[in-house]
Amino acid sequence: MKNKHSKWLAMPFTVWATIFIIIPLFMILYYGFVNGEGTFTWENILAIGEPEHLKALGISIVLSLIATVICLVLAYPLAMILSRLGINQNSFIVLIFILPMWMNFLLRTLAWQTLLEKTGVINSILSFLHLPALNIINTPYAIVLGMVYNFLPFMVLPIYNAIIKLDKDVINAARDLGANGAQTFTKVIFPLTLPGVISGITMVFIPALTTFVISNLLGGGKILLIGNVIEQEFTQASNWNLGSGLSTVMMLFIVISMILSSIFDKDGEGGMF
Amino acid sequence: MPNKLIDLVNITKSYGDHVVLDDLNLYIRENEFLTLLGPSGCGKTTTLRLIGGFEQPDVGQIMLDGKDITNLPPNKRQLNTVFQKYALFTHMTIAENIAFGLKLKDKSKAYIDDKIKYALKLVNLDGYENRKPDSLSGGQQQRIAIARAIVNEPKILLLDEPLGALDLKLRQDMQYELIRLKNELGITFIYVTHDQEEALTMSDTIVVMNQGYIQQIGTPEDIYNEPENAFVADFIGESNIIDAVMLEDRLVSFLDTKWQCVDEGFGNNTPVDVVIRPEDVVLCKPEEGTITGEVTHVIFKGVHYEMEVMAGGYEWLVHSTVMHPVGEKVGISVDPFNIQIMHKPESEDEEVAYIEE
Structure with a gap:
């Protein structure tokens, strides 16, 4: 498919990517490896080893992992149900499912803040029903809830894609050879959709790991994730060098995750795009 | 005669409003190579x-060895x-694919290993145990699919357009x-195809x-030589199907000409269809033919013209090893034995109606 025209068609994006992705990336790398005076240093990178940064990174990893697992448990059955529906029902259910995604990410998270507040909607209903109040706002639970709510679609779509690509006769073949429903799932369906699962895990885990908006709004600033630390270095401490150094470390995490997922998903089958 | 191994009784199946099978009755004998063709x-x-x-039938019963398995x-x-498309498990090796059914039945490792060896030998793919399905050609993959099925020693092997x-x-x-x-294993094969040549070769x-x-059930020879209706005649091989009137026993009229034939019992002056295979049409000198005409097309096909x-x-289709050039006047004669008479369908629906054996 390589011809002269395709090169020109890629031009607008190349310009965009250069200005808004590649140049900023190099700027972050530059700031990350120099101190305030502009001389080379490892300090900003090694700052990840400081106890408060390690703690933030640890909490981020734990909460993101929990959110990823919950997403997987919710998404796989949902993707299977979606894949079994006929086309007409399918489009309606898909619509219900993606409708919240059209809403702005900040608004969705703000809505959860309002719902979960001590005097919020959920607690008003609970107190009306004389039930004990739900106090999860400003706790890790609320952050995980926000992560799951916001990132669930990124888990469902790759798994859904992997499932609908399965040849029905491969499933029939497993049944034909004597496998019952559960055996067919564990020995054939799940292994064959694993690339989609890996892709989904990557697409939930990485944004969850680096989020700061969800923890700001639902964690009440009490729980610092690594994203919050980096944000504060840029906005409050105005220490761009330290912020960039920590960002570079996070980028390393992302690159590692992507390499891992590409090893499992050699053919790019499970990808969303 | 061997027993009925599979017996389909009054099977009806529809998808929505579309009736796919209407009151189908069919039995299959042990050790038979039966082809469903259409x-x-x-x-x-x-x-x-x-x-x-x-799939489950809407109505009817499926019996295997006298037991209801519907x-x-x-x-x-x-x-x-x-x-049809092999349906191998691409995440497993060839050996794991073949072992799939046996492992589920908790067979011993030694037994499974023996079976894998035996099955790969049977399909001429020894030594492929550790390959992945994706690295095999289509023909090889289909052999593996066959090997994977037969190691389970089924009573019947179902083949859905496997080629x-x-x-x-x-x-x-x-x-x-x-x-x-089929001959080595001695099991029943039920084979589905739309390729008439495949059906005639193997069944x-x-x-x-x-x-x-069901339009007709029979041996390949029966189906080819004595098609019971125009559909079968047309579907199995090429043929000349001509409107005709059965004047009396052994005399039929079509294309304003009277022809000798060997069929009896159609009654007098009954409308019928006549089937004549292209290779049974004999071209001769104009004065020697029952009917005369002119050659309009010639194509060389290798074995014949x-x-x-x-x-x-009527535009007759003729297969002959002797070439007659376009424009030549020829006579046409047909051996009475090669004129096959068929009942006319009474209505559009009747054309597809179930035919009693």
Whole structure:
């Protein structure tokens, strides 16, 4: 498919990517490896080893992992149900499912803040029903809830894609050879959709790991994730060098995750795009 | 006569408003190579999937060895299927694919290893144990699919157009391969295809289907030489199908000419269809023919010439090793034995109606 025209068609994006992705990336790398005076240093990178940064990174990893697992448990059955529906029902259910995604990410998270507040909607209903109040706002639970709510679609779509690509006769073949429903799932369906699962895990885990908006709004600033630390270095401490150094470390995490997922998903089958 | 191994009783199956099978009755004997043959949408694949257990009939019963298996799931049926697009497990090696059914049955490792060796030898792919399905050609993958099915020692092997995705040469090789396998294994094969040549080559019995009805059941020779209706005649090989009137026993009139034939019992002055195979049409000198005409097309086909002859207002299809050039006046004669008389369908629906044996 390589011809002269395709090169020109890629031009607008190349310009965009250069200005808004590649140049900023190099700027972050530059700031990350120099101190305030502009001389080379490892300090900003090694700052990840400081106890408060390690703690933030640890909490981020734990909460993101929990959110990823919950997403997987919710998404796989949902993707299977979606894949079994006929086309007409399918489009309606898909619509219900993606409708919240059209809403702005900040608004969705703000809505959860309002719902979960001590005097919020959920607690008003609970107190009306004389039930004990739900106090999860400003706790890790609320952050995980926000992560799951916001990132669930990124888990469902790759798994859904992997499932609908399965040849029905491969499933029939497993049944034909004597496998019952559960055996067919564990020995054939799940292994064959694993690339989609890996892709989904990557697409939930990485944004969850680096989020700061969800923890700001639902964690009440009490729980610092690594994203919050980096944000504060840029906005409050105005220490761009330290912020960039920590960002570079996070980028390393992302690159590692992507390499891992590409090893499992050699053919790019499970990808969303 | 061996027993009925599979017996389909009054099977009806529809998808929505579309009736795929209408009151189908069919039995299959032990150790038979039976082919379901018909155009796409005739219900042949549905019939196979009903036997395999991937679909349930709306009405009717499926008996295996005298036991009702209509509501048994596929994993509880003592038969195995070879799918059109192989349906191998791409995340497993060849050996793991073949072992799949045996492991589920908790067979010993030694038994499974022996079986894998035996099955790979049977399909001429020894030494492929550790390859992945993706690294094999289409023909090889289909052999593995067959090996995977037969290690389970099914009573019946169901084959759903297994050669459909292969090229012509490979398809012909695999046809001989399948006949050999069938003879070595001594199990019943139920084979679905739309390729009449495949059906004629391999089958003991052919079931010709159209629009959910069985048109004719018989040996390949029966089906080819004595088609029971115009559909079968047309579907199996090429033929000249001509409107005719049966004047009396052994005398039929078509294209304003009287012809001797060997059929009796159609009554007098009964409208019928006449089928004449292209290779049975004899071209001769104009004065020697029953009817005369002019050659309009000639195509060289290798073994024979295919010619079209306009005679009596009908374009005759003729196969002959002797070439007659376009424009030549020729006579046409047909051996009475080669004129096949068929009842006319009474209505459009009747054309596809179930034919009593």
